Amino acid sequence: MGNFEQGCGDAREQEIKGLLQANRDLQQELEAHRLSEAQLARELVQAELALRVIPSAALSLDLHGRITSWNNKAERVTGYSREEVLGHSCEIFALGPCAQECETFIDDQGNALIGKVCQIKTRDGKVRSVSKNTDLLKDPDGTVTGAVVTFTDITEQLEVELQLRTERDKFRGILSALDQGMHILNRDYVIEYQNEILRRTFGDKIGEKCYEVYKQRDKPCEVCRMHAAIERNEIQRTEEIMSDRRHYEQSYVPFADVDGQTKALILLRDVTEEKMYRAETMRAGQLASIGELAAGVAHEINNPINGIINYAQVLLDDSSQVSMEDEASSPMQREMLGRIIKEGERIAYIVRNLLFFARQREEEAEVVAIEAIIHDSLSLIKHQLQKDGVTIKTDISPDLPSIRVHPQQLQQVFLNLLSNARYALNQRYPGRDPGKKVEIRCQAVENQGRHLVRTQITDYGPGISPELLTRIFEPFFSSKKPGEGTGLGLSISAGLVRDFQGQLRVESEPGSHTTMTVDLPAYAE
Template sequence: MFMDCHHIATIQHIRSFRSCPHATGPSMANGDRVRISRSTLAGRQPRHRRAFQVELTGRTWPAAALRESGEVYHSLFSGMPEGVALSEILYDERGEAHDYRILDVNPAYEAIFGVTRAEAVGNNGSELYGTGFLSYLETYARVVATGEPATFDFETTFRPAQRRSFTITALATGNGRFATVFEDITERKRFEQQFWQAQKMEEIGRLTAGVAHDFNNLLTPIIGYSDLVLDRVRDQPNITADIEEIKKAGERASQLTRQLLAFGRKQLLVPQVLDLNQVVGNLAKMLSRIVSEDIHVDIVAAPSLGRTKADPGQIEQLVINLVVNAHDAMPQGGTLTIETANAVLGPAFVRRHVGSQPGHYVSLVVKDTGCGMAPEVLAHVFEPFFTTKGPGKGTGLGLSMVYGLVKQSGGYIMVESSPGVGTTVTMYLPTVDDPVESAAAGPQCVQTLEGTETILLVEDDAGVCSLMRKVLERYSYTVLSTQDAGDAIAIDDSYRGAIHLLVTDMIMPGLSGPDLAQRIVRRRPAIKVLFVSGYRSREVIDLGVSSQNASFLQKPFRPETLATKVRECLDHHVG
């Protein structure tokens, strides 16, 4: 071995210094001890700047002591999980570093680079790994010249063909030689990437939900006034056609905002206990019409599948979105597999997948044998408006909706894809013990939309407030309207008659809709409440008022929809 005492002392204790600030090595045969200390260098994170100092007491190293140390060294060097290489700098005639020669490597190093010790030892770095690897030569030479350690990250795709990330720590060992320690940080990198991806999706979700809320405030008057005008000009076909186009454009825009709300986990869901096998089975005939004849559809339904609680209509839309994506990824045909299964997510899975929770789940897998996606594309698949399809062939909201629905249903979703192999989307939805529910009954038939009750209307958007007041007065209600929650409280205090219904926006400056409702309900316990919003907030679920007296209407809505909902609230209450 190409080792001297300095090499031995350094390698013997590298591992111990990763967990303790200093250590004193075992006594040598002559009674000398080796003390090595670690310090953190300023300006970098501790894991990136670990300095090792070696103090050797005594001057005499008998042969027996060297043999003893050599055996200890060999055991530690060979058993370290980190890859370690011992090398020396090669200088040209001008005294400048031009390469480095490898003197020894351990088994972990062999596994990382796919070379044997015999292939590595005695060869230059440029001969083994190409001149590109010499980009680190300047760093190594500086370590040797100054004695100061250096740390940097490194990524390799050497044999075996797998991308791995490492932190390299270079340490001077004397006589122009240095040690490089390769610590595998692939899993940590992957975890960090998942964490930042989850954070990014959370921020984008909040942004898109807020944008969708604002757009719904704009779309409500567009769609609402279009309906009001259409009622007055039904006998004028030329005008009617133009207004119908305005209304259609508004409705198409409202579909986009619903998709954005789905991604932001703010859509209005009607969850019920269901069997995924039944949902997928009901879609079988429809799926055959979506995909082309050269695509084979294989549905694999797990026996004794657990039950989950989700919105069945949205789950159907989720499957359709994924099937459409799979179809587009297989223009030359292929196989589309839809599979259900029971799954248990344990601690090991949760550690590897940020955002997942341990427990019992049912899984829904949609897999294709299409073109697949490169890693740089895969990193953006859930982002709204991101699409690899051509112009006019997609909005880029399909997978965003899927992501939002799964998250809003308390589940976890992951996508695996390889170019030329295909894509697999796996969704986990938590199981429940309750029996499968039958389809929810529709709203009771409303005999008339008109009424004589008094309604307190609170909406901070002037356009929406004006439209709602006009619609309600059209149906003969007495309307007390304001754009400010504080004014609404003043109206409630001063109005001596009965107020039968509070219609309020959810999100307003100052006092929110739920807070306003709580105050008014305390004074008027019999009052009904109708919340209106561009998206369904969690506050709607935790209203703080009696659920028997509160309902919800999502913007944008048609005038008749508003009148119907108001009548339902006053007569029966439908949430």
């Protein structure tokens, strides 16, 4: 009995000890839980404080879109106090009803929204633009329980961006309307900007080197005006020929961009036509001087040659009265005198044409026969053609309509075309050759209801390559060797023909021939 009682006492003691230990464990767990709750409370307070003071507007939502927290910045941006919004739907500051599925929690790809730009309505009814980010709230099991939303007022930023875009578009419009090319280069010769004129002329070359694009070089120019402008901090000006073979007046203006990098803004003004007009004016002045000299020389020649012709005619008349003993020599004398008269008359004819060509007249256009102008033009250059062994073949239709032109100017066109034909033939045939010939054909044609007088001058020289053919009428472009041509003849001729309401065209087959066609409107009374 005693052993039983002792056993029961031991069991009770163990039970009591177990209960005491369980109590201690429970007390420890309660204390740990109390500490954890306190820590959590402190963290919640800290999180709430952090949420209130962050520079972005912030709020939290439950799954029904009800606002559960609202920071100070959100109050300032929207005008709504915390008390006014807590527990209410976020639609309180939306512009309109929300979609069925709240975009705060999901986008089209099932991701949280980042950088969503939208508009909200403030308490006083104003509309503000905001950039919105979301972060989903989840429980330990990963179930979404709500969301935290932050948003930044970007209304002023968007307005500034709009103003910048407006100013940029206005600036681009001004640059596009300029009749000058403009580009920006950095110190490494890289093109950073081109306006529309340069893009049309050279193509979009942004990012490429200026010397490659405009000069077709593989290294920078020996004298770089762009670097000179930057180093000296002063505007540099120059005139250059670009890869399109046109003349450009350039101004290099140094400047610093927003990052402080020094660059150059270059303005290009196409002065090709201006140079052509200046050269044409100078050439006209030279022709006027030559004309005055030629007129003086022609007058000096005209008087003695008329005397020679008259004296020869007197001798020819007297030769019919020679005595019988001189009869044997009379035919020879008469033949020689006849040749003197004939050659004298030819000289007199050339002198008259020279005087006509040398005169600078400001008269109105005349109604003339084109065959007469062709004939007069040939008389001035025929000797040079024959001296070079060039055969001239003409095919002029009878009864051609009249044309209304400045005879002297049209003669200048024909002389230029014949001179070019002579040059081409001499290039292909340095000496005499049966193929060394010029053909002149003139006929009446009709084209698109217009009655025209068409003159075609064909030479059988080396022809013109297709790549040169497209540029043949460009001012200052010449296919001749340096020093043998100004590059103005055909451009001036084309301009003169246009002034007559006509057209100058070229057709060529390399190694075969070149045909220049002058179409002029027939004169209708």
